[in-house]
Amino acid sequence: MLQILNVIKDRGSRYAVSGGPVRNTEDIAAFLKTLKSHKKFAKATxxxxxxxxCDGxxxxxxxxAGAAAAILRMLEREGLTDHIVVVTRWYGGTHLxxxxxxxxxxxxxxxxxALAKGV
Structure with missing residues (x-):
């Protein structure tokens, strides 16, 4: 699992991104469970x-609203399959x-x- 913390800070909100390989819905569930086992991510907004x-x-x-569609479009443009990307936001009190x-x-x-660089 690759995690990049504190990618963006804007008006009190903070963003991070995580991702990794997945093959099916069970892998997705396991990935999300692992991510949310970290207290910081479990408390995210x-x-x-x-x-x-490969199967959809x-x-x-x-x-x-709309965040997942934006992530999916970028994955599809890159031709990256069997992979998950999670964008985490901690809401800072101001609508963006x-x-x-x-x-x-x-x-x-x-x-x-980061993935392309092999980080």
């Missing part, structure tokens, strides 16, 4: 995720409006770049 599986995509906005989507895509991009 949103853990939005998308997984591009899976996603969950976790209350951050459309900037939330910019932050979700920036986090996902940071993850994909």
């Amino acid at each position: 949103h853990n939005s995720w998308a997984a591009s599986l 995509p899976q996603r969950n906005d976790d209350g951050e 409006g459309g900037d939330r989507f910019r932050h979700v895509t920036s986090c996902t991009r940071a993850y994909l770049e």
Whole structure:
């Protein structure tokens, strides 16, 4: 599991990104359970995720409407299959409006770049 903490800070909200290989819904569930076993991630406001599986995509906005679709589009553009990306947000008390989507895509991009570098 690759985790990149504190990718973005904006008006009190903080974002992080995590990801790793998955092959099926059981792997997704195990990945999310492992991620949320860390107290910091369990207390997050949103853990939005998308997984591009060979047998079809899976996603969950976790209350951050549209976030999973943005993650999935980026995975599909990269041609990355059997992989999950989770963008975590700790809400800081100020609504970010459309900037939330910019932050979700920036986090996902940071993850994909780290993955390409073999970090």
